[in-house]
Amino acid sequence: MSFLITILGSGAAIPLLSRYPTAQLVQVHNTMILLDCGEGTQMQLRKYVSKSLRIGHIFISHLHGDHFYGLIGLVNTFHLLGRQKELHIYGIPALKQILDLQLEHSWTTLAYPLIFHQINPDVPEIIMEDKHITVSTIPLNHRIPTCGFLVREKNPRRKIRKDFLEKVKVPHSEFERLRDGDSFVDAYGQEFPNNEITEDPRPAKSYAYCTDTAFHEAMIPQIRGCDLLYHETTFAQDKREDARAKFHSTAVEAATIASLAKVKKLMIGHYSARYQEVDVLLKEAMAIFPETIAAEDGKVVEL
Amino acid sequence: MSFLITILGSGAAIPLLSRYPTAQLVQVHNTMILLDCGEGTQMQLRKYVSKSLRIGHIFISHLHGDHFYGLIGLVNTFHLLGRQKELHIYGIPALKQILDLQLEHSWTTLAYPLIFHQINPDVPEIIMEDKHITVSTIPLNHRIPTCGFLVREKNPRRKIRKDFLEKVKVPHSEFERLRDGDSFVDAYGQEFPNNEITEDPRPAKSYAYCTDTAFHEAMIPQIRGCDLLYHETTFAQDKREDARAKFHSTAVEAATIASLAKVKKLMIGHYSARYQEVDVLLKEAMAIFPETIAAEDGKVVEL
Numbered sequence: 001m002s003f004l005i006t007i008l009g010s011g012a013a014i015p016l017l018s019r020y021p022t023a024q025l026v027q028v029h030n031t032m033i034l035l036d037c038g039e040g041t042q043m044q045l046r047k048y049v050s051k052s053l054r055i056g057h058i059f060i061s062h063l064h065g066d067h068f069y070g071l072i073g074l075v076n077t078f079h080l081l082g083r084q085k086e087l088h089i090y091g092i093p094a095l096k097q098i099l100d101l102q103l104e105h106s107w108t109t110l111a112y113p114l115i116f117h118q119i120n121p122d123v124p125e126i127i128m129e130d131k132h133i134t135v136s137t138i139p140l141n142h143r144i145p146t147c148g149f150l151v152r153e154k155n156p157r158r159k160i161r162k163d164f165l166e167k168v169k170v171p172h173s174e175f176e177r178l179r180d181g182d183s184f185v186d187a188y189g190q191e192f193p194n195n196e197i198t199e200d201p202r203p204a205k206s207y208a209y210c211t212d213t214a215f216h217e218a219m220i221p222q223i224r225g226c227d228l229l230y231h232e233t234t235f236a237q238d239k240r241e242d243a244r245a246k247f248h249s250t251a252v253e254a255a256t257i258a259s260l261a262k263v264k265k266l267m268i269g270h271y272s273a274r275y276q277e278v279d280v281l282l283k284e285a286m287a288i289f290p291e292t293i294a295a296e297d298g299k300v301v302e303l
Numbered sequence: 304m305s306f307l308i309t310i311l312g313s314g315a316a317i318p319l320l321s322r323y324p325t326a327q328l329v330q331v332h333n334t335m336i337l338l339d340c341g342e343g344t345q346m347q348l349r350k351y352v353s354k355s356l357r358i359g360h361i362f363i364s365h366l367h368g369d370h371f372y373g374l375i376g377l378v379n380t381f382h383l384l385g386r387q388k389e390l391h392i393y394g395i396p397a398l399k400q401i402l403d404l405q406l407e408h409s410w411t412t413l414a415y416p417l418i419f420h421q422i423n424p425d426v427p428e429i430i431m432e433d434k435h436i437t438v439s440t441i442p443l444n445h446r447i448p449t450c451g452f453l454v455r456e457k458n459p460r461r462k463i464r465k466d467f468l469e470k471v472k473v474p475h476s477e478f479e480r481l482r483d484g485d486s487f488v489d490a491y492g493q494e495f496p497n498n499e500i501t502e503d504p505r506p507a508k509s510y511a512y513c514t515d516t517a518f519h520e521a522m523i524p525q526i527r528g529c530d531l532l533y534h535e536t537t538f539a540q541d542k543r544e545d546a547r548a549k550f551h552s553t554a555v556e557a558a559t560i561a562s563l564a565k566v567k568k569l570m571i572g573h574y575s576a577r578y579q580e581v582d583v584l585l586k587e588a589m590a591i592f593p594e595t596i597a598a599e600d601g602k603v604v605e606l
Contacts, residue, residue: 013383017349039376040343046320063408069376073342076368080316094408101404105366105397107447144410 003028003153003205003303005228007269008044009036010295012234012248013066014273020044020297021066022211022270024230025055026151031132033057035149035209041070042077048298053083057128059135060091061211062121062146068095072102075114083112090117090127090135092145121147124222129154138222140213143247148210150222156205158198168192205303208263211270214244215253220261227303229258230295233268236280251281255288269295306331306456306508306606308531310572311347312339313598315537315551316369317576323347323600324369325514325573327533328358329454334435336360338452338512344373345380351601356386360431362438363394364514365424365449371398375405378417386415393420393430393438395448424450427525432457441525443516446550451513453525459508461501471495508606511566514573517547518556523564530606532561533598536571539583554584558591572598 004027011019021038025045032055034041045052060068071089078087089095096116103110119127119137122145128135131154138148157179160170168186170178178184184192208223211232223229234248243250249257251268258266266289271278278294285292293301307330314322324341328348335358337344348355363371374392381390392398399419406413422430422440425448431438434457441451460482463473471489473481481487487495511526514535526532537551546553552560554571561569569592574581581597588595596604 014380015346015349017346020346039373040346043318043320043323043343046318063405065376065379065405065409069372069379069405070342073368073372076372077317092408094404098401098404098408101397101401102366102368102372105395105401105447106368144408 005301007295007299009038010269012270012272029132036067037071038066039069042074057088059149079110086113088115090119093118121145141216142212150208152206153204156201164197214247223261226263228265229263230267232270233281234272251284255285258289266292308604310598310602312341313572315573315575332435339370340374341369342372345377360391362452382413389416391418393422396421424448444519445515453511455509456507459504461504467500517550526564529566531568532566533570535573536584537575554587558588561592569595570598
């Protein structure tokens with residue numbers, strides 16, 4: 001039962017060598033998704049992630065280049081690597097135009113099905129659902145249409161009690177059914193109701209990914225109480241006018257949102273290239289919301 | 304008097320961490336141009352080159368992604384860095400469409416003039432000329448319309464004779480005129496004809512950049528005798544059928560072209576990701592054309 005986030009890029013619009021543009025890999029059980037795909041994401045995947053061909057879904061928050069210029073390269077590399085499995089991409093319709101135009105002029109017909117899902121970044125809604133997770137849009141307030149994404153683990157399953165397994169011989173093949181809530185009938189016909197042989201599942205975990213955005217309280221109802229909030233922190237507080245003008249947030253603003261939304265933990269990132277070190281941003285955020293960590297390229301966070 | 308080539312990416316379609324997709328910086332005196340611009344070129348420039356804002360012209364050989372996916376990111380970063388100087392981009396018309404569509408949907412109006420020059424890759428012609436160089440297209444034979452580029456130093460200037468400078472006092476401000484061929488008149492009115500006080504200039508240097516292409520003898524008249532030929536070497540000879548099918552070249556084919564064209568030196572590159580080491584390619588090329596070197600990311604070659 002794992003919920004892992006790998007930071008592939010923690011930088012903002014101008015990349016540094018130590019800080020590529022935005023992309024994050026989220027793995028929940030065996031579901032692998034990508035949140036944004038800035039230039040160089042395929043190199044970062046090569047550096048930090050094995051089996052990235054397993055990525056099934058890519059979500060693009062908005063059409064500023066530092067969030068999607070790496071998408072066409074990744075789509076193309078998957079093709080060259082012989083991918084056959086469907087790839088689902090979620091974004092505003094213009095993203096599809098941009099991909100199609102580039103594929104057309106390279107005379108490329110992808111070897112795998114690329115399924116494009118048109119999203120409306122202004123409306124909070126579930127846009128993807130599989131066995132393990134749901135992904136919803138979180139409308140944000142940026143200069144161009146932008147949304148964050150809420151990744152929510154689905155139905156953590158019941159846990160079979162150890163004392164029951166010690167007492168009664170249960171074939172391995174039955175485990176899945178029991179975790180799903182079924183009763184067990186042993187070889188002698190005796191029935192064990194599920195609530196006697198399993199424990200309640202732990203609460204579902206959730207990850208809110210909110211970048212790029214100005215200070216935007218409207219997101220709070222959607223992200224309330226989530227296990228981890230990634231909130232962009234492009235500037236320190238002394239640059240709050242820059243943040244406002246560019247529809248970005250300061251560390252203080254990110255921490256204020258985290259605090260108001262009572263999230264369990266905050267991760268800051270999307271740092272302006274002006275900050276070679278991000279201590280100042282982390283310190284400002286922690287003064288308001290102590291449970292704050294700083295994203296950096298290659299960092300893996302487990303929920 | 305310098306003619307420098309910096310390899311920013313020596314890889315082919317699938318990038319490796321040690322081998323980014325194709326891009327090369329060529330500096331002749333203070334003219335800086337970029338040949339191709341694969342994904343991550345702006346990171347490679349940050350790594351290997353100072354003052355990359357001085358790049359004035361970018362030439363795109365063809366619309367396979369490993370030769371231009373980094374262009375929009377670089378264009379955008381120049382904008383964010385406050386560039387004001389014109390940027391000239393050379394490519395087929397579809398390249399402009401691709402750039403425009405992406406700028407449009409990020410609501411970006413560039414802070415500097417981007418001047419697009421439409422090229423016809425099927426016709427060898429001079430497409431750029433400034434004080435120091437000319438750049439011509441070299442039609443190649445690839446799966447989609449593709450051309451190489453011939454960068455030729457223009458008018459190396461005459462050299463003022465040392466013995467003359469020792470004998471006659473010449474103000475520094477006069478040097479440029481003399482190198483351009485003017486006579487000198489000293490303070491007493493005595494005239495020194497230019498051919499007595501300067502030496503003939505050395506021959507102009509030239510660099511032929513030919514990627515991607517199948518074995519293509521038609522390029523030979525254009526590249527004949529050049530100081531350095533960069534010729535793609537995607538495969539070793541045992542993969543010559545793959546090379547043929549994909550309109551790429553083997554090391555033997557690259558060396559054969561170099562030999563037939565009597566170039567002074569050959570540089571191989573654009574290696575398939577299957578070759579972790581390129582010794583086999585270098586060896587195969589050197590067996591036919593000993594004056595061969597192997598491109599690698601970060602390598603600087605001076606003509």
